[in-house]
Amino acid sequence: MEAAKSIAMVGGDGEFSYQRMGVLQAHAIRSLKPLIAEAVKHMILPKQGPLHLADFGCSTGKNSICYMNFIVKCITDRYVEAGENNGHVTCMPEMLVSFNDLPGNDFNTLIQLLASDAKNAKDLATSINGADVGRASSYFSAMVGGSFYNRLLPKESIHLAISIFCLHWMSQVPATVTDKSSPLYNKGRSWILGGNPTIAREFAQQSMLDLDNFLDSRAAEMVPGGIVFAAVISRHDAANPENQVNPECHHRFVFGPDFENAWNDLIDDGVITTETRDTFNLPTYARSKEEVEAAIIKCGAFDIQYLQSPVDDNLCPDDELMDMLQYPKSFATFVSAWARAMSGPSIEAHMGRHNTDELFIRYQRRITAHATSLLSDPKAQQEYKIFRTTLLLVVLKRKVFSTSSNQ
Numbered sequence: 401m402e403a404a405k406s407i408a409m410v411g412g413d414g415e416f417s418y419q420r421m422g423v424l425q426a427h428a429i430r431s432l433k434p435l436i437a438e439a440v441k442h443m444i445l446p447k448q449g450p451l452h453l454a455d456f457g458c459s460t461g462k463n464s465i466c467y468m469n470f471i472v473k474c475i476t477d478r479y480v481e482a483g484e485n486n487g488h489v490t491c492m493p494e495m496l497v498s499f500n501d502l503p504g505n506d507f508n509t510l511i512q513l514l515a516s517d518a519k520n521a522k523d524l525a526t527s528i529n530g531a532d533v534g535r536a537s538s539y540f541s542a543m544v545g546g547s548f549y550n551r552l553l554p555k556e557s558i559h560l561a562i563s564i565f566c567l568h569w570m571s572q573v574p575a576t577v578t579d580k581s582s583p584l585y586n587k588g589r590s591w592i593l594g595g596n597p598t599i600a601r602e603f604a605q606q607s608m609l610d611l612d613n614f615l616d617s618r619a620a621e622m623v624p625g626g627i628v629f630a631a632v633i634s635r636h637d638a639a640n641p642e643n644q645v646n647p648e649c650h651h652r653f654v655f656g657p658d659f660e661n662a663w664n665d666l667i668d669d670g671v672i673t674t675e676t677r678d679t680f681n682l683p684t685y686a687r688s689k690e691e692v693e694a695a696i697i698k699c700g701a702f703d704i705q706y707l708q709s710p711v712d713d714n715l716c717p718d719d720e721l722m723d724m725l726q727y728p729k730s731f732a733t734f735v736s737a738w739a740r741a742m743s744g745p746s747i748e749a750h751m752g753r754h755n756t757d758e759l760f761i762r763y764q765r766r767i768t769a770h771a772t773s774l775l776s777d778p779k780a781q782q783e784y785k786i787f788r789t790t791l792l793l794v795v796l797k798r799k800v801f802s803t804s805s806n807q
């Protein structure tokens with residue numbers, strides 16, 4: 401399966417939409433803001449416009465617009481400060497934000513959100529320039545449909561790029577793991593978590609190729625001195641790629657045993673064959689810090705401004721999670737909708753809407769049973785951090801002089 405065609409998040413604003421369920425990913429905004437603000441400080445401010453920002457993997461835009469508004473504000477503050485220090489009137493270049501996602505992404509929802517956000521933004525633009533500049537927003541926007549593993553934007557045109565919660569999506573599942581005749585056929589599973597290490601290494605290889613392509617493409621597109629900020633889903637166990645999350649956390653991972661068992665239930669109930677499950681693989685891979693660092697060094701076009709060990713980030717405050725766990729059924733409905741907002745499109749592309757509905761009904765049942773079993777065990781409840789994610793934060797600066805293979 402060529403994953404890139406089918407992994408855009410669920411569009412619209414319905415029950416399983418990313419627009420609604422991305423509320424969890426939105427929690428990360430708070431913890432990412434300080435580093436984003438710091439990254440903006442390292443930007444070289446152009447004197448002439450357009451100042452070009454890009455979000456690679458914007459989805460339907462709720463979170464993306466939040467990030468971009470924050471970045472525009474940080475940049476604006478820098479121009480105002482620079483003007484004040486020089487005793488000059490602030491001369492802001494016009495800004496352009498390119499919102500990128502896969503062609504299957506629901507860009508219409510994003511465009512509508514941008515339109516309703518424009519009023520606030522217009523106020524900002526007016527107050528900065530002292531007069532209505534005749535723009536509907538403090539920045540112009542463009543939608544760019546295509547895979548970020550390819551070149552998407554003109555050479556040396558982007559001043560700051562972000563990519564948040566995206567780079568774990570692979571361009572494709574390695575063909576060897578879905579080929580029945582291959583020794584690496586991923587039999588009995590829908591993903592690599594806790595599975596065969598050799599199969600997980602196939603995922604690692606594909607994911608390295610993808611990251612090389614991402615970095616080479618951005619190396620060509622960034623202006624010299626341009627900044628890339630990426631928040632990448634990561635893992636702690638560098639040596640063992642099958643430990644996409646630490647083994648002691650498998651049981652409470654959103655795509656952990658409850659997810660695999662829901663697939664088993666679907667097979668046991670005769671809804672799908674084992675082959676239907678075995679030929680599906682979740683097209684995601686969490687890289688270690690070492691893998692990311694090696695790719696950056698191999699690319700050679702960027703200086704690393706920030707790269708520390710992966711950190712665990714709670715996408716839901718502990719007290720809210722504890723409250724939710726008191727109501728296992730509604731908790732399970734929420735978890736299932738979240739899992740589906742992310743993985744639903746790739747599963748539907750593989751086995752259709754009906755079977756996907758059936759899978760998530762079983763997943764919901766599994767989560768309900770799991771949450772119910774925790775009710776009598778407050779300690780286990782506290783340890784059940786299903787919304788915890790591991791993030792690697794990366795800030796790169798495009799070298800001023802370098803040779804990139806993709807230029």
Ligand SMILES: C[S@@+](CC[C@H](N)C(=O)[O-])C[C@H]1O[C@@H](n2cnc3c(N)ncnc32)[C@H](O)[C@@H]1O
Nearest residue numbers: 408409425457459463501502547548564566569
């Ligand atoms: C979990 S969402 C993150 C959205 C947003 N950045 C946020 O923080 O809420 C991941 C997004 O990455 C996009 N994506 C995955 N692979 C992609 C690719 N190869 N090219 C462009 N976008 C991709 C998906 O379509 C999806 O919208």
